Amino acid sequence: MRLGFGEYVLDLGTRQVFRVAEEILLSPKAFQLLELLTARRPNAVSKEELQKALWPDTFVSETNLANLVSELRAAFGDEARQSHVIRTVQRFGYAFQADARDLPVAAAAGKAAAGCRLVWGEVEFPLREGENMIGRDPAAAVHVDDVSVSRYHARIVIDGAAARIEDLGSKNGTHVRESPIAGSVPLRDGDDVRLGSVAMVFHRSETGAPTETASRQ
DSSP, X not given: OEXXXXXXXXXXXXXXXXXXXXXXXXXXXXXXXXXXXXXXXXSOEEHHHHHHHHSTTOOOOHHHHHHHHXXXXXXXXXXXXXXXXXXXXXTTEEEEOSOOEEEOOOOOOOOEEEEEEXXXXXXXXXXXXXXXXXXXXXXXXXXXXXXXXXXXXXXXXXXXXXXXXXXXXXXXXXXXTTEEOOSEEEOOTTOEEEETTEEEEEEEOTTOOOOOOOOOO
């Protein structure tokens, strides 16, 4: 499961937290606390229950729990008196109160689609059979770190000889062959694709020769 709140993404599958494209490093116990609170959101969870889950069969001071809460607040730029993420429930416990939304889980990698790729300058993104998510999210198959691109901007679906692109309600739109798209449209070899202000080219080689992914300078 993946949750988005503000500029942050919590990926419970990979056990990572991101702010835009930057990973936020949390201690294992702090991540576990975050997982517990998000699972019960927006309900409050008692300190006693949290301590039993985090330190089973071990007596620890309440300070240990408070320190983990402080770690999470520091990671999210949160403050105890004006909290937007972790709320303190006086004489009881804590609650996750950020406005969180479920995010689509990146599809499992399928076999490479023969010769299908998106080219962005010197960078090539090989595309695979099935769904290829495009956006600013670090887990996207085509990760485009540009402010004009939405976190989940568009997707390309490869089905054998057919390739189609679909805008996902992005803020700045998706253009194919200089025209804005609505819904799903087919892609042909050499088609210009623009996401926000990012210009790319879709290529499909009939030979299926492998391409080497370049490093962006």
